Amino acid sequence: MIKIAIIGFGTVGQGFAELLVRKRDEIEKAIGEFKVTAIADSKSSISGEFSLSDALKMKRETGRLRDDVSAMEIVRNAEYDVLVEASVTKIGGGDAVEYIREALKRGKHVITSNKGPIVADFDGLMKLAEKNGVKLMYEATVGGAMPVIKLAKKYLALCEIESVKGIFNGTCNYILSRMEEEKLPYEQILKEAQELGYAEADPTYDVEGIDAALKLVIIANTIGVRARYEDVEVTGITQITPEAFQVAAEKGYTIRLIAEVSREKLKVSPRLVPLHHPLSIRGTMNAAMFKTDTAGNIFVAGRGAGKEETASAMLSDFYEIYAGSP
Amino acid sequence: MIKIAIIGFGTVGQGFAELLVRKRDEIEKAIGEFKVTAIADSKSSISGEFSLSDALKMKRETGRLRDDVSAMEIVRNAEYDVLVEASVTKIGGGDAVEYIREALKRGKHVITSNKGPIVADFDGLMKLAEKNGVKLMYEATVGGAMPVIKLAKKYLALCEIESVKGIFNGTCNYILSRMEEEKLPYEQILKEAQELGYAEADPTYDVEGIDAALKLVIIANTIGVRARYEDVEVTGITQITPEAFQVAAEKGYTIRLIAEVSREKLKVSPRLVPLHHPLSIRGTMNAAMFKTDTAGNIFVAGRGAGKEETASAMLSDFYEIYAGSP
Numbered sequence: 001m002i003k004i005a006i007i008g009f010g011t012v013g014q015g016f017a018e019l020l021v022r023k024r025d026e027i028e029k030a031i032g033e034f035k036v037t038a039i040a041d042s043k044s045s046i047s048g049e050f051s052l053s054d055a056l057k058m059k060r061e062t063g064r065l066r067d068d069v070s071a072m073e074i075v076r077n078a079e080y081d082v083l084v085e086a087s088v089t090k091i092g093g094g095d096a097v098e099y100i101r102e103a104l105k106r107g108k109h110v111i112t113s114n115k116g117p118i119v120a121d122f123d124g125l126m127k128l129a130e131k132n133g134v135k136l137m138y139e140a141t142v143g144g145a146m147p148v149i150k151l152a153k154k155y156l157a158l159c160e161i162e163s164v165k166g167i168f169n170g171t172c173n174y175i176l177s178r179m180e181e182e183k184l185p186y187e188q189i190l191k192e193a194q195e196l197g198y199a200e201a202d203p204t205y206d207v208e209g210i211d212a213a214l215k216l217v218i219i220a221n222t223i224g225v226r227a228r229y230e231d232v233e234v235t236g237i238t239q240i241t242p243e244a245f246q247v248a249a250e251k252g253y254t255i256r257l258i259a260e261v262s263r264e265k266l267k268v269s270p271r272l273v274p275l276h277h278p279l280s281i282r283g284t285m286n287a288a289m290f291k292t293d294t295a296g297n298i299f300v301a302g303r304g305a306g307k308e309e310t311a312s313a314m315l316s317d318f319y320e321i322y323a324g325s326p
Numbered sequence: 327m328i329k330i331a332i333i334g335f336g337t338v339g340q341g342f343a344e345l346l347v348r349k350r351d352e353i354e355k356a357i358g359e360f361k362v363t364a365i366a367d368s369k370s371s372i373s374g375e376f377s378l379s380d381a382l383k384m385k386r387e388t389g390r391l392r393d394d395v396s397a398m399e400i401v402r403n404a405e406y407d408v409l410v411e412a413s414v415t416k417i418g419g420g421d422a423v424e425y426i427r428e429a430l431k432r433g434k435h436v437i438t439s440n441k442g443p444i445v446a447d448f449d450g451l452m453k454l455a456e457k458n459g460v461k462l463m464y465e466a467t468v469g470g471a472m473p474v475i476k477l478a479k480k481y482l483a484l485c486e487i488e489s490v491k492g493i494f495n496g497t498c499n500y501i502l503s504r505m506e507e508e509k510l511p512y513e514q515i516l517k518e519a520q521e522l523g524y525a526e527a528d529p530t531y532d533v534e535g536i537d538a539a540l541k542l543v544i545i546a547n548t549i550g551v552r553a554r555y556e557d558v559e560v561t562g563i564t565q566i567t568p569e570a571f572q573v574a575a576e577k578g579y580t581i582r583l584i585a586e587v588s589r590e591k592l593k594v595s596p597r598l599v600p601l602h603h604p605l606s607i608r609g610t611m612n613a614a615m616f617k618t619d620t621a622g623n624i625f626v627a628g629r630g631a632g633k634e635e636t637a638s639a640m641l642s643d644f645y646e647i648y649a650g651s652p
Contacts, residue, residue, distance in 0.1 A: 019620060026484055145621035147481045155473045157649065158352055158641050278627055282602050287625075294345060295471035295638040299613075299627040301604055312621040315484050323483065 002034040002322060005080035007071050007099050008087035009041040009059055012113045012140070015311035016084055017056055023315070031322040038078035040071035042087075047078050075099045076106075082321065084314060085112040089214070091229070093120030104128045104136065111317040113140035113310055115214045119229055122221040137317035142215045143168060143286040144309035146302030150320070151290065152222045159292040161223045163262035166288035167279060168215040170304040171206035172237050172257040174198045176270075177282035180254050183242045198284060208236035209257060209268040216259040216268060219288075227266050235269040248272055254280050328360040328648060331406035333397050333425050334413035335367040335385055338439045338466070341637035342410055343382055349641070357648040364404035366397035368413075373404050401425045402432075408647065410640060411438040415540070417555070419446030430454045430462065437643040439466035439636055441540045445555055448547040463643035468541045469494060469612040470635035472628030476646070477616065478548050485618040487549045489588035492614035493605060494541040496630040497532035498563050498583040500524045502596075503608035506580050509568045524610060534562035535583060535594040542585040542594060545614075553592050561595040574598055580606050 004020075006013050020027065020036065027034065038047035039055055044064040046055050059065055072095070075083065083103040087096045093116040100117050103110050105128065112118065117125065118138050129136040139149045143166075152161060167173050171193060178189045190207070193199035205211050213232040220227040237257050248255055253272040256279055260267050273280045278299045281287045286304030291297055303309045330346075332339050346353065346362065353360065364373035365381055370390040372381050385391055398421070401409065409429040413422045419442040426443050429436050431454065438444065443451060444464050455462040465475045469492075478487060493499050497519060504515045516533070519525035531537055539558040546553040563583050574581055579598040582605060586593050599606045604625045607613045612630030617623055629635045 023484060023620075030483060145618075145624060147477065147624070150481055151473065154645070154649075155476055155642050157356060157645050158349060159638060276606070276608050278604060278607060280602070281604060292471075292638075294349075294634045294641075296629040296632065296635050298471060298473070299625075301625040303622040306622065308620045309622050312485060312618075315620075316481050319480070319483050323480075 002032060002082065003037045003080045004034060004082050004084060005038040005074060005078050006036060006084045006086065007040050007075060008085060008114070009039055009065065010086070010088060011307050012310050013039070013041070013084070013086035014056060014059065015307035016086060016314050017052055019308070019311045019315055021053055021056070027315075030319060037080050038074045039065060040069070040074040041065065042071065045069045045071065045074050047074060071095070071099065072102070075102045080108060082109040082111060082318070085110055085114055086314070087114050089115040091116060091214070093117040097121060100125060100136070101128060104132050104134060107132045107134055109134045109137070109321050111137045111140075111314050111321070113314055115141045115218060119214050119217045122218070123226070135321050137320065138218065139317050140310045140313035141218050143288065144302060144304045144306055145312045146286050146288065146300050146304065147316070148219065148288050148300065149222055150316070151298065151300060152219065156290060156292055156295060156298065159295045162291045162293065163260060164219050164223065164288055164290050165258055165260045165279065167256055167281065167286055168259050168304065169206050169209070169212040169257060170284035170286055171199045171203065172209070172212065173281070173286070174284045175207070176237060176240070176256055179240065179242060180245050183245065185242055186238060186240060207238055209234040212257060212259045212268045216261055216266065220261040220266060223261070225261055225263065225266070227261070231266050233267045233269070237270055240270055249275075256280065328358060328408065329363045329406045330360060330408050330410055331364040331400060331404050332362060332410045332412065333366050333401060334411060334440070335365055335391065336412070336414060337633050338636050339365070339367070339410070339412035340382060340385065341633035342412060342640050343378055345634070345637045345641050347379055347382070353641075356645060363406050364400045365391060366395070366400040367391065368397065371395045371397065371400050373400060397421070397425065398428070401428045406434060408435040408437060408644070411436055411440055412640070413440050415441040417442060417540070419443040423447060426451060426462070427454060430458050430460060433458045433460055435460045435463070435647050437463045437466075437640050437647075439640055441467045441544060445540050445543045448544070449552070461647050463647065464544065465643050466636045466639035467544050469614065470628060470630045470632055471638045472612050472614065472626050472630065473642070474545065474614050474626065475548055476642070477624065477626060478545065482616060482618055482621060482624065485621045488617045488619065489586060490545050490549065490614055490616050491584055491586045491605065493582055493607065493612055494585050494630065495532050495535070495538040495583060496610035496612055497525045497529065498535070498538070499607070499612070500610045501533070502563060502566070502582055505566065505568060506571050509571065511568055512564060512566060533564055535560040538583060538585045538594045542587055542592065546587040546592060549587070551587055551589065551592070553587070557592050559593045559595070563596055566596055575601075582606065
């Protein structure tokens with residue numbers, strides 16, 4: 001019986017719990033029996049005897065869980081084999097760094113969707129996981145359900161990855177592809193994106209390239225390029241004009257916010273992309289192009305965000321830990 | 327010490343052997359020590375004491391290997407842990423079906439790039455592998471280095487894959503994207519493709535959709551849709567005119583040879599694709615779009631053929647067998 005503790009019970013944590021409920025049969029067939037033994041959000045928690053469906057219902061209806069035990073106490077004392085850390089990303093890592101460290105020290109696997117801790121202490125956390133003979137999985141930190149991390153770490157494990165170029169922020173890609181289509185100014189399209197829920201009321205984190213830069217740092221470290229957030233040269237999309245799109249289009253190009261990592265470069269910036277290039281992808285999609293020595297260029301794309309997509313990436317980590325090889 | 331036997335020593339088999347020579351350090355670091363203990367092509371073979379580099383050199387210079395022992399004798403009697411089966415695809419499977427069966431019965435892992443046996447007896451071979459506690463890996467049968475099989479079997483293992491739509495023949499995609507660009511007739515572009523080595527002197531196997539249909543059958547079985555070659559409805563690209571591209575373009579579409587599998591459909595045919603859709607990809611690329619329940623649409627693309635790319639896919643199978651989880 002695999003025991004799971006969930007820390008962070010907002011959109012992602014609930015999404016993961018909902019998938020566990022919905023796909024219980026398939027999961028147990030592939031991996032074996034499992035049980036959620038504890039859940040904590042920032043204000044409340046539940047552990048001991050409870051049903052996962054009831055906990056989801058309680059959280060939805062009352063905004064909180066049954067008990068007052070803190071997340072840190074759950075991490076320290078609850079009985080679990082794998083910690084699912086789904087707190088909201090804080091630059092610098094926030095409390096989540098300690099949750100993950102503590103779980104790893106206790107010899108528990110960790111699956112996280114939280115960019116903060118992975119960016120803040122990639123090496124330290126990876127070494128701690130290795131030392132304790134457990135796995136720290138973070139597919140959900142980058143590109144939603146798009147399999148970027150497993151592609152880099154497993155499928156291309158015996159390739160040299162020379163560079164990764166990608167689109168890692170769906171908000172920016174939505175705004176840029178709508179500017180391309182509608183020939184309208186940035187401000188107007190941003191407003192549209194906000195109305196549709198594709199951009200936050202304060203869009204800084206997305207449109208200034210911060211989110212894309214955090215993901216780039218994670219990919220960089222994954223392919224062996226040691227990097228911190230401060231190392232990334234970041235330019236956002238707020239200065240791009242409809243005229244820039246027009247000039248680009250006349251030469252067969254469009255403009256996308258491209259994050260690129262190679263041995264020489266760590267950069268997020270708006271760049272010209274040929275109209276027929278896979279990275280000219282439209283809408284809220286994320287995409288990544290791996291340039292490798294022997295596998296050529298490998299391209300992946302998928303929805304970069306979304307409750308189910310992110311939860312699905314975490315579920316693929318869960319599968320990876322327990323089902324191992326095919 | 328992992329012992330490898332290679333059957334089929336043409337482009338793919340040599341490509342794989344060359345990667346083993348070139349990447350020996352990385353491979354041994356990731357997996358452990360290995361040794362090629364036997365190689366056979368259709369006319370000659372080598373086993374016992376030999377150096378892999380010398381065998382490659384001998385084959386390149388003389389067109390054959392040292393000994394006369396047959397491939398079947400090698401499969402039956404040589405000492406190996408994993409059989410790398412890289413013979414040329416024959417519809418119906420040819421001798422390779424027996425090579426693979428024999429190896430599996432002996433309790434040896436098999437890695438193949440050969441569509442023939444996998445299409446001819448998917449279920450039988452998979453069951454035989456399972457019964458003998460070994461793995462039958464076939465990433466290289468579809469889409470070169472593009473990770474289609476592992477994506478379906480592992481990354482999306484806990485998703486329901488509702489359909490897969492893809493471009494699985496680089497020759498057709500080259501011809502269609504050049505017709506789109508140049509507005510020239512099929513015959514003229516076919517000639518260009520033949521001159522560039524992208525199409526065979528007899529292009530039937532590619533342009534009539536046979537190759538794409540074989541790959542579709544492999545993908546179908548991989549996602550649990552039982553299918554044989556005869557079940558695929560196949561239309562090739564020979565009847566497509568520049569006028570068709572023009573009509574399509576006026577409505578914002580292009581034409582691609584799309585292979586699609588779902589519970590209801592198993593079809594290879596030229597289809598309209600929106601110009602901004604990822605499947606409008608140009609050149610000799612292969613691409614696949616997985617429609618899933620919880621991971622959304624996942625798209626992958628890469629070079630669908632090529633000596634190094636195919637060998638790279640086989641190497642990723644080798645890694646998967648021996649390195650297991652990350």
